[in-house]
Amino acid sequence: MRNTMVEHTNIPIHTLKVSCSNCSLRELCLPVGLSREEMSQLDAVIRQSRRLKRGEYLFRAGEPFKSVFAVRTGFFKTCVGSHDGREQVTGFHMSGELLGLDGISANAHGCDSIALEDSEVCELPFSRMESLGRDIPSLQHHFFRLMSREIVRDQSxxxxxxxxxxxxxxxxxxLNLSLRFSTRGFAANDFILRMSREEIGSFLGLKLETVSRTLSRFQANGWITVEHKHIQLVQPTALKELISGCSGNTQQTHAM
Amino acid sequence: MRNTMVEHTNIPIHTLKVSCSNCSLRELCLPVGLSREEMSQLDAVIRQSRRLKRGEYLFRAGEPFKSVFAVRTGFFKTCVGSHDGREQVTGFHMSGELLGLDGISANAHGCDSIALEDSEVCELPFSRMESLGRDIPSLQHHFFRLMSREIVRDQSxxxxxxxxxxxxxxxxxxLNLSLRFSTRGFAANDFILRMSREEIGSFLGLKLETVSRTLSRFQANGWITVEHKHIQLVQPTALKELISGCSGNTQQTHAM
DNA sequence: AGTATGGTTTGACATGCATCAAGCTCGGGT
DNA sequence: ACCCGAGCTTGATGCATGTCAAACCATACT
Structure with missing residues (x-):
């Protein structure tokens, strides 16, 4: 039932099959119908992948914007900080998701992006993506779709x-985490949280105590099991019923 | 002090000066450095503008996506609905702002867009914008920036x-409304709300009673005056102090 | 192995906002 | 001019969540 490989490496199964010189986004986040020629053009744009250790910043708010990043393996959070101490986690990101799209607008990153576990990303220099998009319409279109998807996510x-x-x-x-894990070849109902209760709370607009208590209540109901960061969804249906009605489209396979 | 023209027509001063055959977004939301030749190309893409009466839908969630729209005059809200009755206003939009960017992702609009007063929009067929972007790099870049800006807004x-x-x-x-009005040539500290207390509440995640009470309290403090939909900011500084610290960048001239 | 540290759980209590309810005001229609 | 209904204000009350605090646990470090 539980995919033991998953909890330590967090490398999606289908990615492991890919043997690529660079870091081939084709299978990940840019699965457009490209010709062989176009693919190699794209590969040329993708700068060598970068590895980050847990806790490391991929970029910080205010830094000049040059590239967007595609998560290859690992797990990230993005957060916007306020002048006083408060910080709001704006999203969690796993393999195949794009980071840094908010930086295009002001030519500077608008949020911090931090690895929650040892991770690997591909760097996509934005200006080169732009010019490549001009040559490959389907790539351009896909890029627009990715940005739009981010907007949809934010709305939900x-x-x-x-x-x-x-x-x-x-x-x-x-449920959103569950869906995203399963889309990537992980167990849907048995996973390890990469983030702390406080980070979950920040994302959800709750205090960490409330997160903890609510998880405990779910467990008491027999809906889930909680052992520290290890979560099992025992009755996902019960959770779905809880949000039936109120979800606009919280159920996206993409980021959240 | 108070711009009386404003409250009924809501047409930005500088837009009135523009005499254009189509509806010239150049001055509004696409002020890129374009050549005369490029401008006429752009004009050709912009489909005739559309007028909407108060309460009319510009588009509805689920409708096939074909175009984005630029607000020329008037005022819009966008909202995502949930299966039960709940609805969340995701933004208010005034002249020069783009609507419908969330539709690109799924080829269907992801939210409703409703005119809050008699309004006029320009329709920008998206596929034609895409191909035009390929010919005019600065236009393509600007479009990416606009989408990114929407993401930044959502984060705040x-x-x-x-x-x-x-x-x-x-x-x-x-304060955000104030800034956006003043950017468009309206009085910064004296304006008419186009939306109801309930819509404000929905947007801010509050109940209408709380909105009402809070406005009353601001008035009691001598910070603002409230006469129905007519608001004056008497001590904008006091409001700024209130949010000093917690604003990431709530102060954008763009949408909110 | 022992100890320190950060994250987590749980409890008792406080409070900000929602809820319920009543009355008011304004604008539109007859 | 009148009435009606929608939107708004204001009050009384309740509840969900925040706050404060203590104890626990697991991991990382010496």
């Missing part, structure tokens, strides 16, 4: 923060 | 919904 987070109560938020969060 | 709304309390949200909201 707004719905979550604006309308839902603690239990609904947690349920939506767990 | 998340910060607002996730971290701030009622008074801070209202203050941030009023």
């Amino acid at each position: 987070v707004m719905l979550l923060l604006g309308n839902m109560k603690a239990e609904e938020r947690l349920a939506a969060f767990l | 709304v998340m910060l607002l919904l996730g971290n701030m309390k009622a008074e801070e949200r209202l203050a941030a909201f009023l």
Whole structure:
């Protein structure tokens, strides 16, 4: 049932099959119908992948924007900070997802991006992506779609923060993670949280105590099991019922 | 002090000067350095503008996506609905702002867009914008920036919904409106709200009673005056102090 | 192995906002 | 001019979540 490989390496199965010189996004986040010729053009743009250790910053708010990054393996959070101490986690990102799209607007990154475990990313220099997009329309189109998807995701987070109560938020969060894990070839109902209760709380607009209590309540209901960061969804249906009605489209395979 | 023209027509001063056959976005939301030749290409893409009456839908969630729209005059809200009754206003949009970017991702609009007063928009068929972007790199780049800007905006709304309390949200909201009005040539400290208390509440993640009460409290403090939809910021500084610290960058001239 | 440290759980209590309810104001229609 | 309904204000009350605090646990470090 539980994919033991998963919990330590977090490398999606189908990615492991890919043997590529660079870091081939084709299978990951840019699965457009490209010709052999176009693919090699794309490969040429992708700068060598970068490895980050847990806790390391991929980029920081305010830094000049040059590239977007595709997560190859690992797990990231992005957060916007305020002048006083407060910080808001704006998303968690796993393999195949793009980071840094918010930097295009001001030519500077708008948030911090931090690895929550040892990770690997591909760097995509944006100006080269732009010019390549001009040569390969389907690539350009795909890039627009990715940006649009980020906007859709943000809207569903707004719905979550604006309308839902603690239990609904947690349920939506767990189900979203579940869906994204399973899309990547991991077990849907048995996974390791990469982030702390505080980070979950920040993302969901709750305090860490509320997150903890709500998880405990779910467990008491027999809906999930919680052992520290290891979560099992025992009755995913119960969680789905909880949010039936209030989800606009919280159920995306993409980022959250 | 108060721009009386503003309250009924809501047409930015500098737009009125523009006499254009089509509806010239150049001055509005696409102020890129284009050649005369390029400009006429762009004009050719812009389909005739559309007028909407108060309450009319520009598009609905689920409708096939074909175009994005630029607000020329008027005022819009966008909202995502949930299966039960709940709806979340995700933004308010005024002249020069783009609507519908979330539709690119799924080839279907992801939210409803509704005119809050009689309005006029330019329709930009997306596929033609894409191909034009290939010919005019600066236009392509500008379009990427606009999409990125939307993502940045959404992040600051998340910060607002996730971290701030009622008074801070209202203050941030009023100051943001103020900034956007003044950018468009309207009075910064004296304006008419186009939306109801309930819509404000939905956007800010509050109930309408809380919005009402908080406005009353601001007035009692001598910070603002409220006569129905007519708001004056008497001590904008006081509002700024209230959110000093918690604003990531709530202060954008763009949408919110 | 022992100890320190950060993250987590759980409890008791406080509070900000939601909820329920009543009355008010304004604008539109007859 | 009148009435009606929608939107708004204001009050009383309740509840969900935040706050403060203590104890626990697991991992990392000496």
